[in-house]
Amino acid sequence: MSKKPENNFDAWLQRLNQEDMPIFGRTVQEIVSVAENSDSSVSELTRVVLQDTAMTAKVLKLANTAFYNPSNKSISTISRAIMLMGFDKVRAITLTVALVESIVRSANRDLLMAELARSLHAATQARSMAEKMGDKSSEEIFVATLLHNIGELAFWCFAKQEGEALKAEIKKGVPREEAEQKVLGFPLRKLTQRLVQDWHLNSLLEEALDPKKKVGKRGQLINISYDLAAAAEKGWQSEEVADTVREYSRISGFGRDEIQEMIQGNALEAARVSRTYGVSKVANIIPIPYKPGKDDRRVSKQTDGSMIDTVEEFEPKTSEIPQYNPLLQLDILREMTALLFEKPNFNVLLEMTLEGIYRGVGMDRTLFALVSPDHQYLNARFVLGFERTKMLERFKIFIASGRRNLFKTVLDNNLSVWIGQPQSSVADLVSDEIKELVGGDEFFVSPIIVSGKTIGLFYCDRIPSGRDMDQMSFENFENFARHASLGLEHITRLNKS
Template identity: 35%
Template sequence: MKRHDSLSTLPQSLEEWVYTLQVEKMPIFSHTAGQIYSALDDNNKGAMELASIILQDPNLTAKLLKISNSPYYNPSRQKIGTVSRAIVIMGMQLIRELTLACSFFESILSSANKECANREIAKAIHSAVQARELAVSMGDKSPEEVFVAALLMNVGKVAFWCSNSPAAAKIQELLKVGVNSLDAEKRVLGFTLEELGGKLNQSWRLGGLIEAAMTNKDTNDIRVKLVRLSEKLCGALEIGEESKELMDCVQELAGLSDLSKEQVKAKVSLSTLKAVEIAQQFGAHDASKYISKESIAVTEIEPKISETQFDYKNLQLQILQEIALHVSGAIDINILLEMVLEGVHRGVNMDRTLFMILNKNRTSVIEKISLGWSKLSGSNKIQFTNEESGRNILFHGLESKNGFWAKPQEHPSLYTAQIVKHMGKHECFVFPVQIEMKPIGLIYCDRGVHHRPLTIEDFSIVNHFVKQVQIGLTLYRIRH
């Protein structure tokens, strides 16, 4: 496959376009989409794996938690401060779909958006909200799946117009002289943007309802019809609220949903206003103005908060409160460990955080949960043994009562070849996780990516988080 190192070099085939958009324009989405669907398709994986995927990306984590706390997705207004708790309260399916949508917009909004790009983004969000709200009215088993299917059904158009390719200008020239969009796309590209979307879908292995909506134009499947009708509805709304096209859509949706035409029209109007809010929550501020000309909720784009401005103490307190709430009820050990690891990773601003289990023979530890370790995935778990000549930092920390602050300059012999190979030679904290004073595993954390110094306050806070594991494990044993 030919690599296009310059965006001014126009790909020559459908396959080259897919490669360019995947590798050069939307690599984050390509990677995240594959990981998310892999986690959900594998019966051996679950909430822990999904949380780990999300937490690898700080921007994605922040955006997901912001949306999870919005009235639209969290009408009960339960404060959610951790990805782990978001999954517990909202469910894996909804979090998966929201994560996919967030990662999608995180990728495309980094491009130089122009009018066509924003119009396509607006149409995608508007269609998704309309589809979801109608799905809820129809008692659909998973309205979130309908939302994402409608959102990504025209992914080819959105990705293309956000690519800032010279081909976009050529297509626009043809559109201005009256050539219809399909003919213009074929003349310039040799294929339609709908075909491009289908290939991207295959490459990202999205499957399910998204693929069905893309490929099954003539079908009796109600959910596919709903997705496609929602897209058609948004196109009709652009023509006019009294247009024949809109009335035809309303009539079709009324027949599909068993709602009256008046009820459908009322729901469509309300959903349009919701779509503006959702667009802004996803960060698509420029696109939101194309959803509704009548009522635009003006929201200023939030300024990026620097690391020094961020209130880590407040985040630490919030996560500790969520951990306390969890251990006061039915304790799930995996969720408890996820929350604690998230508290250490995000709350103490660590680059890499790891929970490892000690084997029965007490001769090795193996990775169970990892954050910030992109090389660790699936079966590629790292394992450390204590069979080298001399002890290493992990086993030294495992036997320490109150944790161990390892420093390469002060403890050179503990940085064995095995440690240096898999972790590097970084200052770090290692805390034992114990049951009845016996270690069963450990929590490791460092700032080995950005090389910020560790402090005594950091050590104390991490120690406090680790003690929450001890408390939870003790309570679990008492109750069981």
């Protein structure tokens, strides 16, 4: 096969950014951007997770495993998961879920599983060593190491003819990078470097991958851990593993025997973590150390070189529309109550309430709008569900005195109303402007009252899906709004005392 032209690299970049990868790219970029921004709030990470119901279910399932939740406290909301487990840990879980979900649906699953196994193994090794070295941001190192081969993952997610040609070269025994250069005209590590830059994924990883920069200890830790994961595939007694142990010792100051014992334990942990994520195939690929004298490589392969398919399927995507779930409502109401005794927080309580209405009552869109300090406007503050950005930007209602409208009437009279119900007392106040704003004429609204003052309201609907609203849903919606008001009242009193 002739060498590909130089512009094949640019063609692949364009393809990944504009055609095949935008959803994968945006999801990963959103998650990592929350991780990179120290000012990011819990609500931003919550929003990223809740915009995908399959991801929400997976993250909460992981949050309730013994591995991530040794205290065995029940977790039903993303907000509570962040509160109990920590912001960084939930970000790392979410990113891993996003990568796994993209990978298991690809035609090149076998190679992708091998890449993911190496990434998870390396990330687990890096995090453990970072913790041992006293790094206070070990989850950041986990994320950076997990993305170390994002170019390879991206390529194999969408590779077709070129992917088949590359697999054929690798099967012949051609060294990987040489095969990539021959088939593609560039090494895939170059694609990783560029995607990390273009998607602004992780500044620490960008430093680690740049051959022109002097890499600090944290960046070196990422590279050594990735080298170790690759070396272990050749056997735990190999010279390549010994080289990485020496490198770990050099940057950490720990003895080689101590490091050797630690990294072998980390390999077992990486396999356990993989099973926790629902991908047993990855766990089977990660090399697990055996007792001396036995074959210490545990990379299960068929005779044709492909990985044996023992994957425990990652859960298929459920409906993107949250369904009415009374048991989940009870769980979230319990968590709202627990919050008031554990770590009372105004914003977290509001976010839990929104999540309860959105996921528990089963709405398409849910928002909390806050009255402005000058009492002139009602502005959307938190939004979950369909058209989130549009609602956040456009839901700005003028409520100044003297102008009668639906939302002002709800606030002034402390009314919980079902707009669209024939007997609604304020049905005549639903203007064409409001219908245009929300895209329909049936929704629930309930005020939030704290210390006798109405500070804002909750709004929810099923307009995008066209599903019917019903009396039970309205009563449950009111119940969440009442609990929120009582909780906020409690937090306000605590803050004053």
